Amino acid sequence: MTTPSLDDEARLRGREQALAARQRRAQVKAELKAGALNLPDILALRDDPVLSRLRIGEIVRSLPGFGPARTHRLLTGCDIDPSRRLGQLGEHQRQRLISAVLSMRGLSAPARLIVLSGPSGVGKSSVVGYLREHHPGVWFSVSVTTRSPRPGEIDGVDYHFIDQVEFDRLRDSGELLEWAVFAGNSYGTPAEPVRRRLAHGEPVICEIELQGARQVRARDRQAVLVFLAPPSWDVLVQRLTGRGTEEPEVVASRLVTAQRELAAESEFDVVVVNDSVAQAAEEIVGLITG
Ligand code: ADP
Ligand code: 5GP
DSSP: OOOOOHHHHHHHHHHHHHHHHHHHHHHHHHHHHHTSSOHHHHHTTTTOTTGGGSBHHHHHHHSTTOOHHHHHHHHHHHTOOTTOBGGGOOHHHHHHHHHHHHHHHHHTSSSOEEEEEOOTTSSHHHHHHHHHHHOTTSEEOOOEESSOOOTTOOBTTTBEEOOHHHHHHHHHTTOEEEEEEETTEEEEEEHHHHHHHHHTTOOEEEEOOHHHHHHHHHHOTTOEEEEEEOSOHHHHHHHHHHHOOSOHHHHHHHHHHHHHHHHTGGGSSEEEEOSSHHHHHHHHHHHHHO
């Protein structure tokens, strides 16, 4: 048997140390995500030899409510390069970052429009159902659609089910905040009820697809765009087929659209992974309450 050389031992020790460092950084990011650690806490650890290597972009993205687009907006506003490491951040930059996060949270307190999007079958309706049951104070926009009701869907609650003539009239008279054609049917958000609620300081959630989310973003910079993501592609396929509400060719067409929607994840302010309906819904409520 050969005994390990000093070089081998040093290499092994180095690998173990690198692994421990990676695990510690992952642990800190998980604590930030869970709210167990806040931004000033982590920024104060800039001299820690392991944590000083964390990139600022990674730190901000780990904060609850900060997805790729929001992180980018925040750091651009603070003039901080996301790839800068914690250990390289100056005192002024730290202060600027803390103030910017606080003011973004302040801005994002009440009376905002939350746009909930994500691929078909990811669980948007399930999350909305949970929110309706457990958070009756949150108001949901009820869309108009030309699609036929699924079993159990109620007119006026799940959708206003209308025909194409009525849809075209609403769209052409400017009564829709946004609209889109999805898998052969038209969908739109009636503008007036949304505007009325926001004007009264009530938060509003709209559950809409990608093209509609982009229209809202173009009109309302204050709206918060939330992307509900599946834990994996396979889970998404299982959920969509398992729901059993569409014919196989409609499922196939929705899956093609889903690929396009997943590719647009980085346009959203916040990404919520729907592992558990309750957890995803509570994360969204956290955005409303600030
Ligand atoms: P969407 O409204 O996004 O099209 P649905 O809410 O109809 O999606 O959900 C699609 C299917 O996945 C439904 O059968 C639903 O019960 C199931 N589902 C939703 N969220 C979860 C979850 N977190 N875990 C397991 N199944 C889920
Ligand atoms: P479904 O037919 O599964 O209920 O909805 C199909 C897609 O249309 C989903 O992604 C849903 O979020 C979206 N959708 C529902 N209402 C609206 C709406 O008012 N506007 C837009 N743009 N999309 C909507």
